Amino acid sequence: MSLSASPAASDEIATYVANRIGFIELERPQALNALSVGMIRTIHAALDEWRENPDVLAVVVRSQHPRAFCAGGDIRFLYQSAQRGEHEARDAFFIEEYRLNHAIFAYPKPYIALTNGVVMGGGVGISQGAHRTGGLRVVTQSTKMAMPETRIGLFPDVGASWFLARTPGAIGRYLAVTGETIGAADALYAGLADLYMDDAALPALIDTLRSELFERGADVVACVERESRAYQVAPQPDESPLARARGLIDRHFALPDMPCILASLQQKCDRDTADWAERTIAVLRERSPLSMAVSLEMVTRAEGSMAEVLRGDLDLTRSSFLQGDAVEGIRARIIDKDNAPRWRVARIEDVNAADVAKMFESPWPANEHPLRDLRG
Numbered sequence: 001m002s003l004s005a006s007p008a009a010s011d012e013i014a015t016y017v018a019n020r021i022g023f024i025e026l027e028r029p030q031a032l033n034a035l036s037v038g039m040i041r042t043i044h045a046a047l048d049e050w051r052e053n054p055d056v057l058a059v060v061v062r063s064q065h066p067r068a069f070c071a072g073g074d075i076r077f078l079y080q081s082a083q084r085g086e087h088e089a090r091d092a093f094f095i096e097e098y099r100l101n102h103a104i105f106a107y108p109k110p111y112i113a114l115t116n117g118v119v120m121g122g123g124v125g126i127s128q129g130a131h132r133t134g135g136l137r138v139v140t141q142s143t144k145m146a147m148p149e150t151r152i153g154l155f156p157d158v159g160a161s162w163f164l165a166r167t168p169g170a171i172g173r174y175l176a177v178t179g180e181t182i183g184a185a186d187a188l189y190a191g192l193a194d195l196y197m198d199d200a201a202l203p204a205l206i207d208t209l210r211s212e213l214f215e216r217g218a219d220v221v222a223c224v225e226r227e228s229r230a231y232q233v234a235p236q237p238d239e240s241p242l243a244r245a246r247g248l249i250d251r252h253f254a255l256p257d258m259p260c261i262l263a264s265l266q267q268k269c270d271r272d273t274a275d276w277a278e279r280t281i282a283v284l285r286e287r288s289p290l291s292m293a294v295s296l297e298m299v300t301r302a303e304g305s306m307a308e309v310l311r312g313d314l315d316l317t318r319s320s321f322l323q324g325d326a327v328e329g330i331r332a333r334i335i336d337k338d339n340a341p342r343w344r345v346a347r348i349e350d351v352n353a354a355d356v357a358k359m360f361e362s363p364w365p366a367n368e369h370p371l372r373d374l375r376g
Helices: 037-051 075-083 087-105 128-132 160-164 171-178 184-190 199-209 217-228 246-253 258-265 271-286 289-301 306-322 326-335 353-359
Strands: 013-018 021-026 058-063 068-070 111-115 118-120 136-139 144-146
Touching: 013 037, 021 037, 037 058, 037 087, 058 068, 058 199, 058 217, 068 111, 075 087, 075 326, 087 128, 087 306, 111 128, 111 217, 128 136, 128 160, 136 184, 136 217, 160 171, 160 289, 160 306, 171 184, 171 246, 171 271, 171 289, 199 217, 246 258, 246 271, 258 271, 258 289, 289 306, 289 353, 306 326, 306 353
Parallel strands: 021 058, 058 111, 068 118, 111 136, 118 144
Antiparallel strands: 013 021
């Protein structure tokens, strides 16, 4: 095994090259590997260094900790910045995070994400782009994937709406609005993962990647694919909870707005269907009505390029903190933990199209947008 000097290593993250593979290892277990600014910068710097390096054929990102791949971004930092009125610090965090998301999405070498445990928010942002690089999104039996932002008055950012918009039927709309957590079989069914492996097999996979002879990035991908064939996800994707609920999801969440979705869920129906509808209504009643409406609209708008989606995400972070529910949602769920958020619009039925449209207004002219240079 050849091992190069690490471009960056700290208590939170390590990046190094071994056997012509760039490894990114998340090392912030006390925060479930939630991304700090320093972690974002370290990952981006490593990707930039390896981009044109012929001695790096592919990139592997992983966590060595069983509980989480990455639980998201540093929510407490964002809340504290808002409390202090430090809008530029908050903007800078999201600008750097979204630039990293785009760099992964457009990376010219296979990027392989081994996503065990909690994979939420920013963790989705540093893994989903692997699908576009010729790389892989690997899930395990411990994978818990979600974009749960509507619970704290935010929305599925980090470019996630681009991927959610490309899931079957109305699944993307359902996941964006409810923030429901899905497992490995669900993720494979929805097209949000490519391969399954058992958690216990990951250390041996890393050993193989560090020792096998590779000549091309595609060889690294083929190695992971080969190693995964020994494992079968249970249940099978077509029998996953998401697959079983697909008919109900499509029936209700394909409707044009949140009041229509809620009204549809409240209609009388048979016992099994009624139980699912009641559980879903209970979830919706806990979320920010404005954030759910924004999230639904985001998936509708995410038909364009990833660059356009990320520019829209940045616009929405500004409006979510200044005129939306982000500060109150984070206070209620994360800081004070009273679970009694006072949403700006109290009821789903009261959110109107003008409220939603206002959230999408950009605070920057197009030629001054911080992400104006992103393409594709």
